[in-house]
Amino acid sequence: MTADMILFNGDKTALQSGYFGNEMKKALPKLAPEKARAGRSLSALTWSMLGRIEGGPLHHHMVCFSDDYGREFDQLFRQKAVPHDPTVYLCAQDRSLSDDQPTHSNNAHGSERLFCLINAPANGDQKTYDEEEIKGCEERMRRRLEACGLELNNPQWVETTSPQDFAALYPATGGALYGPVSHGWRASFQRPGVKTACPGLYLAGGSVHPGPGVPMAALSGLMAAKALIRDHEGRDLTSP
Known part of the structure; x- marks a missing residue:
């Protein structure tokens, strides 16, 4: 199955670690395994x-x-x-x-x-x-x-x-439930946004901006949906 647009709501580290193939690793900045482990939440x-x-x-x-x-x-x-x-x-x-x-x-x-x-x-x-x-x-x-x-x-x-x-259940996370750690006031702004370097690939969930927890994960989904619709304005998004 192929798709022009994908909304990914898994942990971002799974993309960076190559769980979805080497091409998808280019979607986000490279992250060394040891740095990924050190930056995990609980x-x-x-x-x-x-x-x-x-x-x-x-x-x-x-x-x-x-x-x-x-x-x-x-x-x-x-x-x-x-x-x-x-x-x-x-x-x-x-x-x-x-x-x-x-x-x-x-x-x-x-x-x-x-x-x-x-x-x-x-x-x-x-x-x-x-x-x-x-x-x-x-x-x-x-x-x-x-x-x-x-x-x-x-x-x-x-x-x-x-x-x-x-x-x-959540590959590449070690079981972290909240994405990267949220230490410090800058933590939310250091998370990736909804758009990636791979055209048509959008991100949502607790591992991206604005952060973990049901309200903020829901906000990320809303932001991703708006970005997707805006980038494909004029296209019928209700049919395959």
Whole structure:
């Protein structure tokens, strides 16, 4: 299949690393592998499950912060390790944004859908997270919840995703979930724009301007669509 116009919403590093062929490597400035690895944002370890949280109150979105935020990020970025005391994001998916009670429970034991996330280094293409290590990370996650007065009981159907899983899903990223790091006020402006050196190839997503996160990724898609339409003004874009 051939196309005159392509909107690419994968990670930009996949283009620069040649995953789409040598010709596509010319779309963006050359990026050395070691520099690409050094400039990665964070990955994560996540747990999706049915379970019961005791303690509270508990809302739809909650963040249980590490006691030493500086040490956590030193371990993540300098030591390239999962923090000993990680910050935990918890989403109680059956609870509304304003109510601390679940809208429904999944069984007679009161289990509800829960999603937990801790930050991890984006080294999923260099490190294997085996069952023992993931279990240790889960214990750290539980300890942080308990330190905030929340106890996770009776987890069922637990689905774990590690940096190596994210690396497999998003080639050339090592599992980085947010494109390049966003350190400093200039970071957003150092990301590539929606147009590339390859005619007809446009970029969108969290690895390009203006940056990661659903709102900004959506903005990049809007900017790319506008650029595509503007560059092909007068052409029928509704048919092959």
